[in-house]
Structure formats: structure tokens, C-alpha cells
Amino acid sequence: MTQPEPTPRTPQRLFSRGSFLESSRIAEVLRAETTGGMLLIAGALVAIVWANTAWSGSYADLRDLRVGPESLHLDLTLGTWAADGLLAIFFFVVGLELKREFVAGDLRDPRRAALPVVAAVGGMAVPALLYVAWNAGFDGDLAGWAIPTATDIAFAVAILAVISTHLPTGLRTFLLTLAVVDDLLAITVIAIFYTDELRPTYLLLALLPIAAFAVLVQKRIRSGWLLVPLAVVAWALVHESGVHATVAGVLLGFTVPVVRQAAGDGPGLAEHLEHLVRPISAGIAVPVFAFFAAGVDVGGLQGLRDALTDPVAVGIMLGLVVGKTIGISGSTWLLATFTRADLDDELSWVDVVGMAMLAGIGFTVSLLIGELAYGAGTPQDEHVKVGVLVGSLVATVLATIVLRSRNKVYRRIQEKEQRDADRDGVPDVYQQRDAREDPSGL
Incomplete structure (x- = not known):
């Protein structure tokens, strides 16, 4: 008896679009990040200009002004408050995003999670290795190895808005998920490698308000009068405790439940808190941090020359521009090769390279790690800022050239993704199943 021919396995698709609900959520998040990114860029530009004028002393005085109760060891400079305090709000949102991605988003499916996780790991490992190799060869300081490993999603999507690039849903989802995984790895690096002196007693005491916060949110209690003080x-x-305070934000975000208790209960608590806190993070916390962190006094052409010849700054630029491009696109290619996956229809490897270049915009977390590695206001910290700014600028220009060259293709894909012939509110492309498409995607 003739055995039936086995059904050929449908090849996996990289950068395939997810469900309509997931795509709508991604679009909403990126709109908020775009606004925040514009404010971030504005804050950084004001700081850079101010720090390089005759009034630069007033900028330094403002940044170094101490505020807070000395008895509680919280008499911190405004710059430190921005880095330790306001960025904790940013990382709380990161915690919420991570929890949602692992519970209800792309990261819950190992096959779909493989691409952003592998790309994020490659996009952090290669820049770090390039930085170490360059500084080891030129007797530089290796403490800043993690500086070029971070991607600033708000800055990146703001650049996309400025250059008017219509990225397809699959690429936009990949960019956001990559940034979420990148943030998780970055906060892990900060907690492990940039904690100089650990005080376990305070860390254990911190578990008490975190546990109380967790109990309240698990009971779906939304009162700010209870949650904010905790x-x-x-x-x-x-x-x-000696651990960077932003870690508290991530831990608190992890405690918030994502899944709704019942179908008619409205948005889950994680979604509710994200809607409340994200505007504060994107509109206030990150731009204010950028204002206090980006104000580097270049010192004219000679100062700029000195900074750009420092192995630390050059290593950062190599990591952001070359390392991110090779790390993300290379790891994606390896994943496609070993899993025999194909790129989604109408996309090419040029798009992957363009996205990898865009991920070379490292700003918020890169500047934070620079301060932790070398100390705020030190000469090396100033060179770190120059390296991050110049590296991010070069990455922006290169990504703009590559992505703009593909804009006609992106417009065509976007029109297809928005077409709703039956006018039921859901674009037709999300209701169609191509026989060649792998439903689970990657």
C-alpha cells in the first residue's frame, strides 16, 4: 500500500505581523514613545547648547544643586535625582512591558520570542566585545564596556517620525520587543556589574514594601494613596542598599498582574497603570534626565578632538555604529540559517540592516551606565557623553539613509495592512491566512 506523502513543513517567517490586537497595542505604544522621543531630543539639545555657552556655569550649578533630606541620605543633586529617581519611573514602565510580553505578548511563545531575544543578545554582546577589544589595544579603561550595549527606543522612534518612515507592522513589533529585551538585559547588567557596595540589610528591608505592593496589586487595588507611598x-x-535605585522600578512593575480577572472587567491592571505612568515617563522623566545628562562642555574643537581620541569614546562609537549593526543583523541571519526561516514577504535583509543601525541609537541607558562606570562630571564621563552623542548621531544618519531608500516598499506594505474592504474595523490582512505563512510566526 502506497504511503501518503508527508505534508511539507511550512517555513517559518521572520518579522511576520502578529494579531490585530497586538499590532494595535504596538502602534499605540510607539505613538507615545514618539512624543517622548521628541521631548527627549529637545531636552538634550537645550542641555548641549547651554553647556557650551558663556552661561555654562549656571547649567552646572543647576545640575549639581542638592535637594532632599540629609538625615535620610537623600540630599542628592538634581542630576542624581533625575538618574536615580525619574528613571525609576521609566524602568517601572519597562517592568510592566516585560511582564506583559512574557504573559500575553510575543515573548510568551518561545518561537516568536526567539528572534528579538537572539537579536538583543547579539546586539549587546558584539558592541561590548568591540569596546573591550579597542580599549584593550589602546590601554583604555574597560569599566565602560556596557555603555554601547543599550538601545534607546524613544529616541529611535522619534527619528522614524522625523524621517517619515512607514515601517511595516512586523518591523515595528520587532523594534519594540527588541528594546524591551534590551532593557531587561541592561537593568541586569546595572544590578550585577555596577553595584560597588552592597548593603544586604536595606535590600532585604526593600522586599517588605515590594511585597506589600504586590499583595495590593494582586487584589486589583488601584489607589495611588496606597501604591505610591509603598x-x-x-x-x-x-x-x-547600593543597588541602583532604578532596579526597584522594574521589580515593582513585575508584580503587577496582566491578565484580567473576568471578560467584562475592562483593561487589566498592568494596562491601566501603563496608561497612567507612560505619559509621565515619556513626557517628563526621560526628557528631564536627558537634559541633566547630555549637557557636556565640549571645550571647543580642541576639547572635541581630545574626546574623540579617547579610546573610551571611540570604543563607544564603534560599539553603537558597527557593533549594533553586526550584532543584530548577524544574529538574525544566524537564526534564519539554523532554523531555515525566511523573511516575511516583501522584506529583505536591507531592512534588517537598517533596523540594526537604528538600534545603534543608545542614549538614556548608555548615559546612565556611563555615569555609573566613571562617576558624574569626571573627564571620562564627559568623553562618554561625546561618544554616545556622536555614535548615536552617526547611527541615525546611516539608518535614515537605509530606511528612507526602502520607504516606497514600506508605504505599499502599510497600505495593504490598513485596507479594510468589508469595513468591519479589522484590516483584511489580519483576517486572511496565506497558505505559505506559519500561523505562529517567529
Whole structure:
């Protein structure tokens, strides 16, 4: 008896679009990040201009102004408050995003999670290796190895808005998920490698308000009068423990439940808190941090020359521009090769390279790691800022050239993704199943 021919396995698709609900959520998040990114760029530009004028002393005085109760060891400079305090809000949103991605997003499916996770790991490992190799060869300081490993999603999507690039849904989802995984790896690096002195007692005490916060949110209690004080106490105790205080934000975000209790209960608590806190993070916390962190006094052409010849700054630029491009596109190619996956229809490897270049915009977390590695206001920290700014600028220009060259293709894909012939509110492309498409995607 003749055996039936086995059904050929449908090849996996990289950068395939997800469900309509997931795509709508991604679009909403990126709109908020675009606004925040514009404010971030504005804050950084104001700081850079101010720090290089005759009034640069007033900028330094403002940044170094101490505010807070000395008895609680919280008499911090405004710059430190921005880095330790406001960025904790940013990382709280990161915690919410991570929790949602692992519970209800792309990262819950190992096959779909493989691409952003592999790309993020490659996009951090190669820049770090390039930085170490360059500085080891030129007797530079290796402490800043993690500086070029971070991607600034707000800055990146703001650049996309400025250059008017219509990225397809699959690429936009990949960019956001990559940034989420990147943030998780970055906060892990900060907690492990940039904690100089650990005070376990304070860290153990911090678990008490975090646990109380977790109990309240698990019971779906949304009162800010209860949650905010607990979050502040947890932040203060983590700050005193020696671990960077932004870790408290991620831990608190992890405690918030994502899944709704019942179908008619409205948005889940994680979604509710994200809608409340994301505008504060994107519109206030990150731009204010950028204002206080980006104000580097270049010192004219000679100062710029000195900075750009420092192995630390050159290593950062190599990591952001070359390392991110090779790390992300190379790891994606390896994943496609070993899994025999294909790129989604109408996309090419040029798009992957363009996205990898865009990920070379490292700003917020890169500047934070620079301060932790060398100390705020030190000569090396100033060179770090120059390296991050110049590297991000070069990455922006290269990504703009590559992505703009593909804009006609992106417009065509976007029109297809928005077409709704039956006018039921859901684009037709999300209701069609191509026989060649792998439903689970990658």
C-alpha cells in the first residue's frame, strides 16, 4: 500500500505581523514613545547648547544643586535625582512591558520570542566585545564596556517620525520587543556589574514594601494613596542598599498582574497603570534626565578632538555604529540559517540592516551606565557623553539613509495592512491566512 506523502513543513517567517490586537497595542505604544522621543531630543539639545555657552556655569550649578533630606541620605543633586529617581519611573514602565510580553505578548511563545531575544543578545554582546577589544589595544579603561550595549527606543522612534518612515507592522513589533529585551538585559547588567557596595540589610528591608505592593496589586487595588507611598519607600531602601535605585522600578512593575480577572472587567491592571505612568515617563522623566545628562562642555574643537581620541569614546562609537549593526543583523541571519526561516514577504535583509543601525541609537541607558562606570562630571564621563552623542548621531544618519531608500516598499506594505474592504474595523490582512505563512510566526 502506497504511503501518503508527508505534508511539507511550512517555513517559518521572520518579522511576520502578529494579531490585530497586538499590532494595535504596538502602534499605540510607539505613538507615545514618539512624543517622548521628541521631548527627549529637545531636552538634550537645550542641555548641549547651554553647556557650551558663556552661561555654562549656571547649567552646572543647576545640575549639581542638592535637594532632599540629609538625615535620610537623600540630599542628592538634581542630576542624581533625575538618574536615580525619574528613571525609576521609566524602568517601572519597562517592568510592566516585560511582564506583559512574557504573559500575553510575543515573548510568551518561545518561537516568536526567539528572534528579538537572539537579536538583543547579539546586539549587546558584539558592541561590548568591540569596546573591550579597542580599549584593550589602546590601554583604555574597560569599566565602560556596557555603555554601547543599550538601545534607546524613544529616541529611535522619534527619528522614524522625523524621517517619515512607514515601517511595516512586523518591523515595528520587532523594534519594540527588541528594546524591551534590551532593557531587561541592561537593568541586569546595572544590578550585577555596577553595584560597588552592597548593603544586604536595606535590600532585604526593600522586599517588605515590594511585597506589600504586590499583595495590593494582586487584589486589583488601584489607589495611588496606597501604591505610591509603598513604591517610594521601596525605591529609597533599594537606593540605600547600593543597588541602583532604578532596579526597584522594574521589580515593582513585575508584580503587577496582566491578565484580567473576568471578560467584562475592562483593561487589566498592568494596562491601566501603563496608561497612567507612560505619559509621565515619556513626557517628563526621560526628557528631564536627558537634559541633566547630555549637557557636556565640549571645550571647543580642541576639547572635541581630545574626546574623540579617547579610546573610551571611540570604543563607544564603534560599539553603537558597527557593533549594533553586526550584532543584530548577524544574529538574525544566524537564526534564519539554523532554523531555515525566511523573511516575511516583501522584506529583505536591507531592512534588517537598517533596523540594526537604528538600534545603534543608545542614549538614556548608555548615559546612565556611563555615569555609573566613571562617576558624574569626571573627564571620562564627559568623553562618554561625546561618544554616545556622536555614535548615536552617526547611527541615525546611516539608518535614515537605509530606511528612507526602502520607504516606497514600506508605504505599499502599510497600505495593504490598513485596507479594510468589508469595513468591519479589522484590516483584511489580519483576517486572511496565506497558505505559505506559519500561523505562529517567529
